[in-house]
Amino acid sequence: MTTRFLIALVAHVSALLLSAPATAQDHPDLSGFWGPDFVTDTAIRLPQLLAQVPPDAVLIEDSGAAEFPRGEFGGLVLTPEAAEHAANWDAAQDMTIQRVCLPPSIVYAVQGPFPFEVFQTPELIVFQYEYFDQTRLIFMDGRAVPENQPYSKMGFSTGHWDGPELVVETSNIAASTITNNGLDHTDDVRMIERYRLSEDGTRLHATQWFSDPAVIVTDGARYISWTARPGEHVFPYECDPSFALEYAQIGAE
Amino acid sequence: MRLSFAFAAAGMLALSAVAAAHHSFAVFFDETRDVRIEGVVTSFRFTNPHATIALDVRGADGAVQHWRVETNAPVVLQRRGWRRDSLRAGDVVRIDGWPSRDGRLYMRMRSATGADGRAIGSAPFQTNDN
Numbered sequence: 001m002t003t004r005f006l007i008a009l010v011a012h013v014s015a016l017l018l019s020a021p022a023t024a025q026d027h028p029d030l031s032g033f034w035g036p037d038f039v040t041d042t043a044i045r046l047p048q049l050l051a052q053v054p055p056d057a058v059l060i061e062d063s064g065a066a067e068f069p070r071g072e073f074g075g076l077v078l079t080p081e082a083a084e085h086a087a088n089w090d091a092a093q094d095m096t097i098q099r100v101c102l103p104p105s106i107v108y109a110v111q112g113p114f115p116f117e118v119f120q121t122p123e124l125i126v127f128q129y130e131y132f133d134q135t136r137l138i139f140m141d142g143r144a145v146p147e148n149q150p151y152s153k154m155g156f157s158t159g160h161w162d163g164p165e166l167v168v169e170t171s172n173i174a175a176s177t178i179t180n181n182g183l184d185h186t187d188d189v190r191m192i193e194r195y196r197l198s199e200d201g202t203r204l205h206a207t208q209w210f211s212d213p214a215v216i217v218t219d220g221a222r223y224i225s226w227t228a229r230p231g232e233h234v235f236p237y238e239c240d241p242s243f244a245l246e247y248a249q250i251g252a253e
Numbered sequence: 254m255r256l257s258f259a260f261a262a263a264g265m266l267a268l269s270a271v272a273a274a275h276h277s278f279a280v281f282f283d284e285t286r287d288v289r290i291e292g293v294v295t296s297f298r299f300t301n302p303h304a305t306i307a308l309d310v311r312g313a314d315g316a317v318q319h320w321r322v323e324t325n326a327p328v329v330l331q332r333r334g335w336r337r338d339s340l341r342a343g344d345v346v347r348i349d350g351w352p353s354r355d356g357r358l359y360m361r362m363r364s365a366t367g368a369d370g371r372a373i374g375s376a377p378f379q380t381n382d383n
Contacts, residue, residue: 069279094276100302114328130328180277235328240300246307250321250359 027161028197030125033233034204034226035115038064045223049165049196049207057209057219060179063111064224068179075218082183082215089182095247101239103132105153105176107185107210110193111224117234125159125166130234138168145171151187166195178210178220185212202228276302281354282361288352290320290360294344299337301326306340306348306362322348324362325378334375344368349377 037044053059060074068074070091078086093099103109114131127136138159149156155173159166170191178185189212196205204226211219278284292310306322324330327337340346345368353359364377 065278067277067279069277091277091280100276114326181280235331237301237326237328239302242298243300243303243305246298246305246321247359249307250357251319 028164028166028201029120030118030166030195030197030204031120033115033117033229033231035229035232036064036113037203037225037227038113039225042223044203044225046196046198046205049194049205050223052194053207053209053221054219057221059221059223062179063222065113068181070181072181073179073183074220076178076183076220077217078183079213079215079217085184085215086182091182095244097241097244100244100247101132101241103134103153103239104180105173105185105189106134106136106155106170107173107189107191107208108177108180109134109153110206110208111222115226115229115232115234128234130237132239133237155191162194164196166193168193168195178212178216184215185210186214188212188214204228278351278361282351283354284351286352287349288360289347289349290322291345291347292320294340294342294346295319296342297337297340299327299330299335299339301328303327304330304335306346306365308346308348310358318358320358320360322350322360322362330374333378335373339373340365346373 058075109131112131116129119126123141125138136154138157140159145156149172151172151174155170157168157170159168173189175186191210193208206224208222290310292308294308296307298305304324304327308320310318310320312318347366350363351361365373
């Protein structure tokens with residue numbers, strides 16, 4: 001973990017400890033269905049959120065549907081080991097029947113072009129993602145990461161309110177992709193997100209900030225936004241690995 | 254029945270126009286080029302992570318080519334008016350999209366048009382509503 005990431009973590013925890021207890025109605029209600037914005041106009045971004053991204057973190061612009069081609073990582077500086085891994089990455093392996101339905105971790109999935117739903121209580125917030133049917137529990141009761149907590153693609157998340165912003169810290173994330181083009185994070189990646197509603201409550205804004213010194217010299221960040229779509233719910237994803245067989249048939253007939 | 258295919262160079266298309274799923278669109282498909290094919294559907298598979306359309310396309314030399322078309326995830330397609338029976342084997346369809354980077358007979362769909370000239374689904378896939 002980089003020093004700046006550690007300092008920020010301490011700052012977040014301190015803010016939590018120093019803040020007065022608040023009742024549920026004191027906090028914004030993020031509940032509902034949120035569809036990805038696909039907004040490329042950066043003018044919509046909330047300066048309050050951007051200001052809390054560490055200035056030396058690289059803000060990569062691949063949120064939503066945009067993705068980087070092979071060899072491009074949006075300004076992230078890779079360690080030599082990670083750069084070699086990315087250079088040798090075989091994209092076709094992601095299309096095999098063994099791998100095609102493996103979900104990416106939350107480091108990548110949080111910004112993907114699929115909707116999610118939020119269910120909110122004072123003690124627990126649930127993010128239900130349409131992408132690969134993933135469910136994420138965000139514990140708001142002050143608990144620490146349990147001993148022997150398994151590593152998973154969603155990791156282990158705790159949250160607290162910092163004024164109008166939901167701050168989520170996540171660890172125990174199983175190794176997976178960062179940018180979906182050969183840059184992978186390790187089990188040691190740490191991630192902090194901040195969520196904030198727009199003034200009229202129709203848009204949910206977030207920043208994602210991640211650190212994994214084994215693979216990226218610079219910390220990374222993203223800005224993500226979603227629009228409220230009342231009345232909608234996520235669809236079942238139920239990934240079918242037979243897609244890989246279709247891919248294997250290309251040119252075979 | 255007329256079967257044909259054509260490639261066409263296109264201006265740079267915005268990356269944000271393409272909804273990708275588990276594997277990278279940018280790695281597999283060339284967003285700077287367009288491809289249009291027209292042929293007879295041989296199968297339509299409607300499951301996530303991507304629906305796929307197999308179709309026979311007659312090339313300029315008269316030979317039939319077996320194409321495969323990747324679409325957005327069915328969870329996305331359903332919100333654009335697609336259903337699991339939107340295409341059936343034997344249907345004639347024209348498909349516009351982006352070609353595979355590796356030159357194989359594989360493409361990513363932007364839009365599909367039936368033999369009656371009507372668009373399949375409510376909107377093509379560069380309108381950015383998921």
